[in-house]
Amino acid sequence: MPLPKSIATVCLSGTLPDKLEAAALAGFQGIEIFENDLLTYDGSPEEVGRMCADLGLAVTIYQPFRDFEAMPEPQRRRNLDRAERKFDTMQALGTDLILVCSNTQPATLPEPERAAADLREMAERAAARGLRVGFEALAWGKQTSLWRQAWDIVHLADHPALGLILDSFHSLSRGDDLAGLDAVPSEKLFFLQLADAPKLSMDVLSWSRHFRLFPGQGELPVGSFLRDVLRAGYRGPISLEIFNDEFRAAPVRRIARDALRSLILLDDEVRGAAPPAGVPAAALPPAAELAGFEFLEFAVDDPSRGQLAGLLGTLGFARAGLHRSKSVELQRQGGVNLVLNSEPDSAASERFEMFGPAVCAMALRVDDPARALARAQSLLSPAWQERIGEGEQRIPAIRAPDGTLIYLVRTGSDIWSADFNLAAPQAAALPPLAGIDHVVQALAPGHLDGFVLFWRAVFGLQADPVWELPDPFGIVRSRTLSSASRSVRLPLNVSESRQTTTGRFVSAYAGAGVHHVAFAAPDVSAAAAPDAPMLDIPENYYDDLAARFGLGDAQLAALQRGHLLYDQDAQGGSFVHAYTHAFQDRFFFELVERRGGYDQYGAPNAAVRMAAQARQQRKWASGKGTSPNPINVCGSCARGRERRASRPCSRSRLTSATMQA
Numbered sequence: 212m213p214l215p216k217s218i219a220t221v222c223l224s225g226t227l228p229d230k231l232e233a234a235a236l237a238g239f240q241g242i243e244i245f246e247n248d249l250l251t252y253d254g255s256p257e258e259v260g261r262m263c264a265d266l267g268l269a270v271t272i273y274q275p276f277r278d279f280e281a282m283p284e285p286q287r288r289r290n291l292d293r294a295e296r297k298f299d300t301m302q303a304l305g306t307d308l309i310l311v312c313s314n315t316q317p318a319t320l321p322e323p324e325r326a327a328a329d330l331r332e333m334a335e336r337a338a339a340r341g342l343r344v345g346f347e348a349l350a351w352g353k354q355t356s357l358w359r360q361a362w363d364i365v366h367l368a369d370h371p372a373l374g375l376i377l378d379s380f381h382s383l384s385r386g387d388d389l390a391g392l393d394a395v396p397s398e399k400l401f402f403l404q405l406a407d408a409p410k411l412s413m414d415v416l417s418w419s420r421h422f423r424l425f426p427g428q429g430e431l432p433v434g435s436f437l438r439d440v441l442r443a444g445y446r447g448p449i450s451l452e453i454f455n456d457e458f459r460a461a462p463v464r465r466i467a468r469d470a471l472r473s474l475i476l477l478d479d480e481v482r483g484a485a486p487p488a489g490v491p492a493a494a495l496p497p498a499a500e501l502a503g504f505e506f507l508e509f510a511v512d513d514p515s516r517g518q519l520a521g522l523l524g525t526l527g528f529a530r531a532g533l534h535r536s537k538s539v540e541l542q543r544q545g546g547v548n549l550v551l552n553s554e555p556d557s558a559a560s561e562r563f564e565m566f567g568p569a570v571c572a573m574a575l576r577v578d579d580p581a582r583a584l585a586r587a588q589s590l591l592s593p594a595w596q597e598r599i600g601e602g603e604q605r606i607p608a609i610r611a612p613d614g615t616l617i618y619l620v621r622t623g624s625d626i627w628s629a630d631f632n633l634a635a636p637q638a639a640a641l642p643p644l645a646g647i648d649h650v651v652q653a654l655a656p657g658h659l660d661g662f663v664l665f666w667r668a669v670f671g672l673q674a675d676p677v678w679e680l681p682d683p684f685g686i687v688r689s690r691t692l693s694s695a696s697r698s699v700r701l702p703l704n705v706s707e708s709r710q711t712t713t714g715r716f717v718s719a720y721a722g723a724g725v726h727h728v729a730f731a732a733p734d735v736s737a738a739a740a741p742d743a744p745m746l747d748i749p750e751n752y753y754d755d756l757a758a759r760f761g762l763g764d765a766q767l768a769a770l771q772r773g774h775l776l777y778d779q780d781a782q783g784g785s786f787v788h789a790y791t792h793a794f795q796d797r798f799f800f801e802l803v804e805r806r807g808g809y810d811q812y813g814a815p816n817a818a819v820r821m822a823a824q825a826r827q828q829r830k831w832a833s834g835k836g837t838s839p840n841p842i843n844v845c846g847s848c849a850r851g852r853e854r855r856a857s858r859p860c861s862r863s864r865l866t867s868a869t870m871q872a
């Protein structure tokens with residue numbers, strides 16, 4: 212049996228009914244009613260209680276009750292009167308548990324005995340109505356800020372209707388752990404709130420109120436926290452309490468689904484390898500073993516298909532096959548398969564019509580597609596059944612949060628000969644590419660955490676901490692996901708600015724999508740044809756390289772000649788890479804060579820790349836230079852519709868932003 216799952220209304224956006232409906236729809240069994248959500252709602256607590264019951268949601272807790280314990284008179288008496296009124300509210304809502312968070316008032320007395328006496332009195336009054344009181348240490352509480360202090364008070368008060376509430380954020384943000392929790396009788400563990408967060412150095416109150424994340428999105432050891440709580444005998448609901456500015460501004464159903472996905476994953480992780488005694492083992496199918504990308508698929512129309520094939524040709528790609536029945540071709544270079552799809556009335560054409568040329572699907576090599584699909588479904592990612600023609604094979608698929616199709620291909624299987632007329636292999640013009648090294652996605656603001664969770668949960672990828680990359684027109688935040696074997700690497704970029712290369716891509720594309728694809732080249736300096744449209748890198752960059760790494764003149768000259776960028780890691784590994792110009796101001800390609808176990812992405816070079824792209828973009832926009840890819844972009848709104856000169860932009864004047872080739 213999975214643990215019962217609950218969520219606090221404060222995690223979600225919208226009105227109280229919106230929040231309740233979204234929580235129920237996602238599949239939660241319980242809801243914490245956050246006081247502010249009730250105070251600002253214009254229905255009675257009875258109505259709210261009925262709404263919850265109709266939606267099948269148990270009201271797990273009413274919270275918070277603030278600044279209660281250890282106050283001098285006359286506040287002490289007033290607080291007890293206030294408690295009685297909240298008991299009325301609880302009874303109307305249909306919950307028996309209230310959360311008292313530790314007092315933050317400067318006037319709180321430093322007397323645990325007084326705190327215990329007050330909480331005992333409150334619990335006595337609660338018990339008279341069949342209600343219970345749980346005490347939680349806020350990390351910034353005036354006298355009580357650690358769970359052990361809260362427990363000492365609860366222990367001292369010694370009332371059956373008074374217990375302890377644990378909140379992972381308050382403990383983990385302080386670097387505290389749960390050593391000693393075994394000594395707390397399990398019936399005294401009244402409730403458990405879970406929250407993750409990125410590691411930030413800031414005051415803990417602001418950190419808590421704005422930057423909490425769902426478990427699995429941040430960097431706190433929430434899994435081992437939960438494991439310890441279960442070991443101590445807690446068997447109540449696990450409840451999310453996330454204060455996050457982005458979540459409160461996002462569509463409520465998306466966030467509610469992310470929330471439940473995070474708890475399903477956490478529940479599974481905790482019960483996976485070594486479930487605490489008496490807790491049943493995990494039930495999710497294990498994550499797939501990934502063996503890289505079988506292909507990426509681009510949505511194109513006929514003209515852009517030819518143009519894209521042209522650009523790919525400069526990197527040594529050649530047409531390796533045509534689909535038997537559809538307007539689809541396979542471009543191949545060594546171990547890289549790219550599918551160009553211009554079939555009308557398909558998922559690809561739908562994407563193309565909305566956004567212009569774009570990656571519409573990726574195929575991952577997995578050890579067991581059926582198991583990978585079952586895991587995805589358990590984690591709230593339903594199967595996607597793409598329309599297929601008669602006699603064509605069906606490849607299991609799901610959709611990423613941005614709608615990109617993710618095909619699940621059995622490692623080592625041949626998916627090509629059945630549906631494609633394959634050309635006889637030709638002598639390659641350039642040394643073969645080893646494969647797809649990484650695929651970078653640009654996300655709209657507010658989408659990073661949801662994407663991280665999706666990839667971590669469904670495919671078991673690991674997430675690195677966030678990097679901040681300076682674009683000339685704003686900051687790009689980047690977080691990389693990768694499989695343990697590093698066969699799949701997915702950096703995710705997000706930018707608040709619409710002017711950064713990430714921001715311009717996202718606004719042109721009206722959402723998220725693949726922004727660049729990096730190919731693994733055994734020798735980057737030989738991986739592009741002389742006519743490949745490679746991004747110019749300024750001389751200053753090479754001067755700095757010489758200074759930073761002490762490279763010899765010949766090596767520097769070779770790097771500069773090839774428009775190559777360079778990085779080294781502390782272990783002596785190095786990275787040589789180069790970028791193409793963007794295709795139709797959308798996505799671009801990178802060639803990368805990893806030497807000596809280098810495991811990063813050349814982040815120190817990102818600023819140089821983004822500045823070069825911005826410079827190139829301006830050149831084209833001002834009519835200087837020739838874009839390798841003909842495109843008309845609307846100067847003011849930069850939307851995808853403007854890809855065709857013949858179709859004027861509905862939102863503003865169409866300007867020919869780049870020269871026609």
Ligand SMILES: O=C(O)c1ccc(O)c(O)c1
Binds near residue numbers: 347349404420452
């Ligand atoms: O930020 C707060 O005030 C607050 C209130 C109630 C909680 O349970 C909590 O963890 C934090």
Ligand SMILES: [Mg+2]
Binds near residue numbers: 347378404452
């Ligand atoms: Mg809490």
